[in-house]
Amino acid sequence: MRLTLRTLSGIPEVCRPPVRPDQLQPGIVHIGLGAFHRAHQAVFTQQALVQAGGDWGIVGVAPRSVDVVGAMREQDGLFTVTRLRDGDASASATQVVGVHTRLLHALTEPAEVIAAVAAPTTRVVTLTVTEKAYRLDPATGRLRSDDPDLRADLSTVTEFDAPARTLPGMLLRGLAARAQADAGPLAVLCCDNLPDNGHRVAGMVTQALELLTTLTAGTVTAATASRLTEWVTANVAFPSSMVDRIVPATTPTLLERVERVLGVADRAAVGAEDFSQWVITDDFPGGRPAWEQAGAILTGDVSPWERVKLRLLNGAHSALAYLGALAGRATIADAIRLPGMHDFLTLLAQEVSTTLTPPPGLEPEKYAAAVRERFANSALGHRTIQVAMDGTQKLPQRVLAPLADLRTTGVSPRWTPLVLAGWMRFVRGYADDGSRLPLDDPLADRIADALRDAGGTDPASTVDALLGLRDVFPASIAEDPVIRSTVTAWLTELEKHGAAAVIAGIASRETIGPTG
Numbered sequence: 001m002r003l004t005l006r007t008l009s010g011i012p013e014v015c016r017p018p019v020r021p022d023q024l025q026p027g028i029v030h031i032g033l034g035a036f037h038r039a040h041q042a043v044f045t046q047q048a049l050v051q052a053g054g055d056w057g058i059v060g061v062a063p064r065s066v067d068v069v070g071a072m073r074e075q076d077g078l079f080t081v082t083r084l085r086d087g088d089a090s091a092s093a094t095q096v097v098g099v100h101t102r103l104l105h106a107l108t109e110p111a112e113v114i115a116a117v118a119a120p121t122t123r124v125v126t127l128t129v130t131e132k133a134y135r136l137d138p139a140t141g142r143l144r145s146d147d148p149d150l151r152a153d154l155s156t157v158t159e160f161d162a163p164a165r166t167l168p169g170m171l172l173r174g175l176a177a178r179a180q181a182d183a184g185p186l187a188v189l190c191c192d193n194l195p196d197n198g199h200r201v202a203g204m205v206t207q208a209l210e211l212l213t214t215l216t217a218g219t220v221t222a223a224t225a226s227r228l229t230e231w232v233t234a235n236v237a238f239p240s241s242m243v244d245r246i247v248p249a250t251t252p253t254l255l256e257r258v259e260r261v262l263g264v265a266d267r268a269a270v271g272a273e274d275f276s277q278w279v280i281t282d283d284f285p286g287g288r289p290a291w292e293q294a295g296a297i298l299t300g301d302v303s304p305w306e307r308v309k310l311r312l313l314n315g316a317h318s319a320l321a322y323l324g325a326l327a328g329r330a331t332i333a334d335a336i337r338l339p340g341m342h343d344f345l346t347l348l349a350q351e352v353s354t355t356l357t358p359p360p361g362l363e364p365e366k367y368a369a370a371v372r373e374r375f376a377n378s379a380l381g382h383r384t385i386q387v388a389m390d391g392t393q394k395l396p397q398r399v400l401a402p403l404a405d406l407r408t409t410g411v412s413p414r415w416t417p418l419v420l421a422g423w424m425r426f427v428r429g430y431a432d433d434g435s436r437l438p439l440d441d442p443l444a445d446r447i448a449d450a451l452r453d454a455g456g457t458d459p460a461s462t463v464d465a466l467l468g469l470r471d472v473f474p475a476s477i478a479e480d481p482v483i484r485s486t487v488t489a490w491l492t493e494l495e496k497h498g499a500a501a502v503i504a505g506i507a508s509r510e511t512i513g514p515t516g
């Protein structure tokens with residue numbers, strides 16, 4: 001038996017959803033049906049509907065994988081979110097969410113997806129597709145205009161029933177269809193961990209439109225491109241948002257727990273920490289759900305929030321992922337329990353905080369301490385390998401941007417370079433005990449080529465080779481002698497002693513660690 005509208009009455013009352021998908025009208029198209037969306041935007045939207053109502057049901061679109069779409073369809077759009085807390089196995093920790101009015105699979109149902117974006121009832125498109133899907137150059141944030149999949153998508157931008165290969169391609173098709181139907185203004189809201197994410201996506205769309213005008217192949221004429229550009233400029237807003245909730249990949253243990261609690265199976269279940277935050281630029285020309293009534297902060301400028309979060313939370317998360325994985329720790333909670341890790345993360349946060357202008361009332365040291373407590377939640381079982389993936393897409397905003405800012409103010413950073421050195425050792429593919437580490441990164445082949453072509457396997461050659469990936473490391477980082485020598489010194493330490501010993505020695509090595 002599965003969780004469905006029909007079996008809802010049999011599950012414990014405390015778990016039942018406050019709204020039902022069959023009583024909602026859609027107003028949002030969400031692209032990216034991963035665990036994060038289900039535990040974040042879906043939950044905020046449900047709460048906003050409870051508080052203020054409105055036609056804000058969600059049409060959920062999975063770009064590639066069909067699994068979640070299949071599972072949610074079989075469950076009438078329903079799924080559960082379980083709050084994961086040590087020692088809490090209560091039924092009330094599991095809540096059914098019922099805001100998805102329709103589920104679509106972009107690869108096999110491209111025309112339906114485009115029609116949903118073009119529908120006048122749709123007024124917001126939200127995105128959680130991960131950093132790499134935007135096809136942006138990580139170092140500059142500019143669209144990778146030489147990407148063959150993207151070019152193929154753009155040259156067929158008005159073929160609405162052909163599946164798009166890329167997210168920018170899918171979005172442009174949707175906007176082209178909406179422009180054709182003149183279906184009214186729209187907000188495209190990025191909910192991925194990118195810096196200035198609204199501006200990035202706006203830039204992505206503008207650059208894709210420029211590219212469109214230069215492409216001669218395909219069915220697109222210059223007139224189509226310029227009409228579309230005009231329509232987008234007049235009708236589409238790209239608010240920014242800072243999203244925060246730790247949502248690890250679903251495990252078999254969680255599925256079993258949920259089935260025990262509900263008495264029926266939920267194949268789209270997700271587990272998450274209790275904490276949840278959403279800060280959004282209030283720029284929605286077609287209206288929006290009353291997310292502020294669900295606890296979101298609607299503001300004029302998200303960037304101070306987003307910078308604090310990317311640098312103090314995500315930066316520390318990546319540090320734990322690489323150094324923890326090297327030290328043989330399977331989860332983030334295990335990694336933060338490495339002796340000395342708290343001291344290191346505290347020093348790292350102090351160093352990074354000098355690059356921040358936090359929003360009023362936010363104290364970076366307190367924020368960083370609260371983040372460390374969240375990471376220590378062992379009920380999450382968040383794997384270091386999961387956070388370690390896609391490093392080339394994550395490090396620029398989490399680690400390289402604060403490094404560059406520190407250098408601009410004449411500081412010689414000491415702790416941030418250790419995170420970079422950890423990544424460099426991690427991508428060599430072996431933990432400190434010699435076991436293999438997987439490299440899951442869109443630039444994995446380029447990393448492998450760079451390491452193979454390096455002059456040697458010593459730390460200096462490794463640093464040279466990897467900093468040569470210029471679409472990841474801008475010249476301000478790659479050519480800075482202080483950064484190069486500090487990263488090389490930390491990599492040498494990591495190779496000599498292993499990550500656990502380096503971290504254990506941090507507190508006592510304040511005066512003897514690499515200083516550049």
Ligand code: CS2
Pocket residue numbers: 193243244245246247313314317318386387388394
């Ligand atoms: C993590 C984030 O996987 C990762 O890279 O750092 O997904 C993190 O859990 C979220 O941003 C928390 O809001």
